[in-house]
Amino acid sequence: MKTIAKRIYVALIILFLYAPIGILMVLSFNRSKTRAKWGGFTLHWYRALFQNEEILRALLNTLLIALLSSLIATVIGTVACIAMNGMKRRAKSVLMGITNIPMLNADIVTGISLMLLYISLGIKFGMGTILLSHITFNIPYVILSVMPRMKQLNVSTYEAALDLGSSPLHAFFKVVFPDLLPGILSGFLMAFTMSLDDFIITHFTKGVGVDTLSTKIYTEIKKGIKPEMYALSSLIFVTVLTLLVLVNLSPTDKKSSVGTLDSENASHSP
């Protein structure tokens, strides 16, 4: 009885989360351009999507920026975590406080302030400025994901490696890094996700001719969303969902799954 109630609850929440996406998918097959009525089934928008250079370019920009900014943010963030680990308590809290600012500040304030920065530095607006902005708001997510792992590190293993003659760098990559990896990967994932959907910050820091999917959709709001966008969203959704299912179906060894109860306990030494 209790299990059924739990299952129903989870199912309802999942339904809540995915209902709008379902609507988008249905609309992608709507012959009528308006979302207000059903005009019949059609695949026309999917065909039109692949012929629409602008949308495809926006898609490419979005993916590229998300990927690059997350990668760079992950590197900078991880290095920052390691560095902060060795800092005095006060300096560390100050830096952590500063780290939280982009996350907590209203998007529009971050966007405008970065735009002001670029104008005053005379940087030309374009892909570069978007990238810089995305990296800036991605780093906090990485740091927040990696920091907790730093505390759970088993320092003695690292020291053992040093004792056995390995160089600090080698020991780091072989011993410390794998332990941090789950945090790094989740930080990367969060950064990627935030970057994909960002609209306001990109809007204020982009140059002419460069569009991401979000900014493109926003300009279409006034005259009506192109149904090609619904088609694109549906395709993205189905693709990622498929990947998700495939990855989940493949056998994973216990060691590499993230945050298992056992491994957490193992590194907690009272």
Add this chain to the structure above:
Amino acid sequence: MKKHRMYYIRQSAAALTILLSAALCGCSSDKGVNGQVIVYNWGEYIDPETLLMFEEEYGIKVIYDEFETNESMYPKVESGAVAYDIACPSDYMISRMIQNGMLSEINYGNIPNAKKNIGAQYFEQSRGFDPENKYAIPYCWGTVGILYNRTMVEEPITCWEQLWDEKYADNILMQDSVRDAFMVAEKLNGHSMNTLDPAELEAAKNLLIEQKPLVQAYVVDQVRDKMIGGEAAIGVIYSGEAIYTQKENPDLVYVIPEEGTNVWIDSWVILKNAPNKENAEKFINFMCREDIALMNFEYITYSTPNVAARELIEEEEIKNSEIAFPDLSQYGNLETYVYLGEDGDYLYNELWKEVKAY
């Protein structure tokens, strides 16, 4: 075991990055043979086909950027962060830009199609914001009016006053824009929609506050879909949208209210520091060609001032449509927006905030 997995992850991540970067570099096409032109226009306000045709015919690459409101366009152009060649502002924004010396004079000799194809009455009308027709060439124009669903109302709607009728409570859509909302109230009060008289403004504000409980929603674009879907009985809408909505829902009727309304024009302007002025002139000239103007009209459904293009319209209904091409002399109290100056804008915005916050 783990090492292998990490190794592959790293390799594929690197490969993917390289691939995407290469794809992007390959994608960004090289400059046109004859240079480029940078255009800043409303979103979804041009047939993309025409841009491709222009690029092919002239060998000039078009870099196209879009904005959603005049107010978001202005600071971007003013800051000079991007050096645009051409923009397409609305009437009052053009007068503001003229006042602030942001536009360069049009050399009509280089844009012969303008005076040839665009009706003289539209140039006449432009004098309201461009006194000597020195800076702007009309691109699209229209009216603001009432769209109503004849199956959902008791009698035909013909004036703004009916939008204050209690029997239509929660069935009225107003524009979520300070000037368009105040325009309705000011026309209803019999005042100019460009008034700066404090008493008249206060009266308009109070009228809007009075109406608020009856309003279903303040919307901009959503008025279209909502009217088609029968969500509301009455809405304030731009004439360009009206044609489209009627196609989708034949129960909808568009009227220009008795008290008068706003007639607006969006025009091409060349910016003062345009880096590619010659190409800009060629672009505008191309857009004034009757076949191109026709293509744009059919794509965006907003009225075109290009009379030559209008001649080419095949459907009689559209060609003589009261909505698309109304005979303006029939209506009284039609006005075009004027730039109110910084103080005027500030005043209007503060009052609008009061209405919204009520």
Add this chain to the structure above:
Amino acid sequence: MRRQSALKSKNKWLSAPYILWSAVFIIVPLGMILYYGLTDQTGSFTLDNITAIASAGHAKALRVSLLLSLVSTLVCFLLAYPLAMILAGVQVKRHNFIILVFILPMWMNFLLRTLAWQTLLEKNGVINHVLSFLHLPALRIINTPAAIILGMVYNFLPFMVLPLYNALSKIDTNVINAARDLGANHVYTFIRIILPLSIPGIISGITMVFIPALTTFVISSLLGGGKLLLIGDVIEQEFTRTSNWHLGSGLSMILMVFILINMVLSAIFDKDGEGSML
């Protein structure tokens, strides 16, 4: 001795890149906002932009925003906590899958998803079609504050679920078992053991929901019918429509107070920074 702190005492140079980055991209822009907030159009110092929050329209907008955000955060919390508890009890192997299920909707464009809610909630929308088919009364929440709350909850729910899930799944089941062995019933165990241990996650979740909810502006116009003025709307309009950046910055500075409050709370309740998302 030296080696023991080897991991900690990396070169000072290691922290340099990040310090430099945050100085340029976080501190300096913040400074510019402060500059704009404290000056007026002529460039002279003024507190007007900040005291503007007291003006009738702004104060009401702030009150409304605070109320809506608080309610949304509460609703999110009430929905997410049981969910996180259920999920934390699920097989560990599915951990990744669960996280991705909640992240996936965030990959769909936010504007499109909110528009889709219009289609769902409208008078002639999908939900009402289904309800009328089942002869149930119609749902009338579109264009009301309730719809805004629904929109906020929808958008921010994953941000509450994930930290809670993370915190709860880290709790050692042995501790819970020990408590039960020692005679504690479910309620007592929950209140004295599970809840306190999940506090870092709760703080993190509340932060990630409350503050973005406070400054959001698209949801109120798409789902609230533009009838409610939120502080996010005001700031957005000052920056994009009226181009009064001074006022916009001043009002933003008020909101930054909440950031400070959050930092203080985190320092008190989550000293070790364990409240992470994933």
